[in-house]
Amino acid sequence: MHPTLATGLRQRRRDLAYLTVEGAHWFESLALLVIVLVLLPLLALSVGWLAVPRVVGLLYSSADRARTRSGRFRRTAVPLRRTDLTGPFTVKEQAGLAAAPATRRDLVWLLFHIAVAPVCAVLAPGLALGAVLYTLTPAYWWAFAPRAPVTYAFEVTSWPLAFATAGIGLVYGALAWGLIPWMAGRVSAASLALLRPGRSTQLAQRVDALSASRAAALDTHSAELRRIERDLHDGAQNRLVGVVMMLGLARRALENDPAGALPFLDRAQASATEALAGLRAVVHDIYPPVLDELGLEGAAASLTSRCAVPSALRTVGLRRAPAAVESAAYFVVAEALTNVVKHSGAHHVDVVLRTDSTLDEDVLVIEVSDDGRGGASLASRGTGLVGIARRVAAFEGTLTVDSPTGGPTTVKAELPCAY
Incomplete structure (x- = not known):
C-alpha cells in the first residue's frame, strides 16, 4: 500500500473512532440534561439548591471528559480545571455556582453535544460501513438465493446490478473519505471552543489560584x-x-x-x-532523607509498615515528581495515617499512590481509605484534615474527603507536578 494512502487510512480510522466515541457519550449527555431539567423546578424548594453542587459537579465532570477527548484528538494541551465542590455551601454560593460562567459554558456545550452526537454516531459509521458493503457486493451477491437476494437501494439479481451497487459504494467511500475527517475536525474544534474559557477568564482563574496557593x-x-x-x-x-x-x-x-x-x-x-x-x-x-534514598514509594512503604493499623500500599504508574511535591505527598500520607490511628477506629487502611497524566501536566494522586467509623470532614477540628488541606492547597492541589457516617472514609489528594 502506498505510504500516503496508509497514512490517510490510519487518520480516518482515528477520526471515525473519535466520532463513534462522541456518539456513544450522547446517552450520558442526554441523561445529564434530564437531571438538569428535573432540578430546575426544584430550585423553588430548598432541596433543589442542596442538589446544585452535585449536579454542577456531574456537569463539570462530563464536560472535562469531553475536553480531554477533544484535546487528545487534536493533540492540544487542555488546562486542568480544579474546582472544589466539596462544600458545605451557603445558598448564595450555590446560586453563584449555578450561574457561574463555567456552568453556563458547559450547559451550552451539553446542548451542542446532544444535537451533534447522534449525527456523529449514525452518519460517520454509516458512510464507512456502506462504502465497504456496497463496494464488496460483486464478491458475494451470487451466494444468495434468488428468492432472497441482496437488497440495498435495490435488489441485486445480476452482475450489472452488482457492479452498479459497487459504484454506489465508491461514492459512499468518497463521501466518507472527505466527510469523516471534516466532521471530526469541526466537532472537536467546536467542543474545545465551547468548553475552553476565554483568555481573560483563564488569567483571572490563574491569579485567584496563585493567590490562594500563596496564602x-x-x-x-x-x-x-x-x-x-x-x-x-x-x-x-x-x-x-x-x-x-x-x-x-x-x-x-x-x-x-x-x-x-x-x-x-x-x-x-x-x-x-x-x-x-x-x-x-x-x-x-x-525533609525526610528516606525520600532521597528510596523515593516516594519506598518512603510511603516505610510509613505503612510502621502504622499501628494494618496497612497496604499500592502504586499505579507512579512517576518521580519534584522534590517539594514528593515531600508534600509524604507528609499527606503520614498525617492521614496518623489521623486514621487516632480517630477512625479502623481495622485496615489502603494507601494508593499513582500519577495521572494529562495533556497539560502530571498529577500525583494520593488516596488513603480506611474501614473506620466515618464522619470525618474538612470542617472537623483536631482531626488533622485541615493541615492536610492547607499543605495540598499550597501546591494548587485539591483535597476531597468522602466519609459517610459508619464509614468507609477515603481521603484523596491531587498534587500537580508542574513545579
Whole structure:
C-alpha cells in the first residue's frame, strides 16, 4: 500500500473512532440534561439548591471528559480545571455556582453535544460501513438465493446490478473519505471552543489560584515554623539545658571529688545523645532523607509498615515528581495515617499512590481509605484534615474527603507536578 494512502487510512480510522466515541457519550449527555431539567423546578424548594453542587459537579465532570477527548484528538494541551465542590455551601454560593460562567459554558456545550452526537454516531459509521458493503457486493451477491437476494437501494439479481451497487459504494467511500475527517475536525474544534474559557477568564482563574496557593503556602510555612520552634523548645533545647547543668555539676565535682564527677558526665552524655536524636527528628520532619534514598514509594512503604493499623500500599504508574511535591505527598500520607490511628477506629487502611497524566501536566494522586467509623470532614477540628488541606492547597492541589457516617472514609489528594 502506498505510504500516503496508509497514512490517510490510519487518520480516518482515528477520526471515525473519535466520532463513534462522541456518539456513544450522547446517552450520558442526554441523561445529564434530564437531571438538569428535573432540578430546575426544584430550585423553588430548598432541596433543589442542596442538589446544585452535585449536579454542577456531574456537569463539570462530563464536560472535562469531553475536553480531554477533544484535546487528545487534536493533540492540544487542555488546562486542568480544579474546582472544589466539596462544600458545605451557603445558598448564595450555590446560586453563584449555578450561574457561574463555567456552568453556563458547559450547559451550552451539553446542548451542542446532544444535537451533534447522534449525527456523529449514525452518519460517520454509516458512510464507512456502506462504502465497504456496497463496494464488496460483486464478491458475494451470487451466494444468495434468488428468492432472497441482496437488497440495498435495490435488489441485486445480476452482475450489472452488482457492479452498479459497487459504484454506489465508491461514492459512499468518497463521501466518507472527505466527510469523516471534516466532521471530526469541526466537532472537536467546536467542543474545545465551547468548553475552553476565554483568555481573560483563564488569567483571572490563574491569579485567584496563585493567590490562594500563596496564602496557603504562607500559612503552611508559618505552621511549620511554629511546629519546629515548639519541637526545638520542648525537646532539644531542654535536653541541652540539662547537658549544661550536668557539665556544671561535673566541673564542681572535679574540684572537690573527681570520682563523683563521672555520674554527671554520664548523664550529660545521655542528654546530649537525646538532644541529637531530637534534632535529627526535627530535620527528618522538614525533609525526610528516606525520600532521597528510596523515593516516594519506598518512603510511603516505610510509613505503612510502621502504622499501628494494618496497612497496604499500592502504586499505579507512579512517576518521580519534584522534590517539594514528593515531600508534600509524604507528609499527606503520614498525617492521614496518623489521623486514621487516632480517630477512625479502623481495622485496615489502603494507601494508593499513582500519577495521572494529562495533556497539560502530571498529577500525583494520593488516596488513603480506611474501614473506620466515618464522619470525618474538612470542617472537623483536631482531626488533622485541615493541615492536610492547607499543605495540598499550597501546591494548587485539591483535597476531597468522602466519609459517610459508619464509614468507609477515603481521603484523596491531587498534587500537580508542574513545579
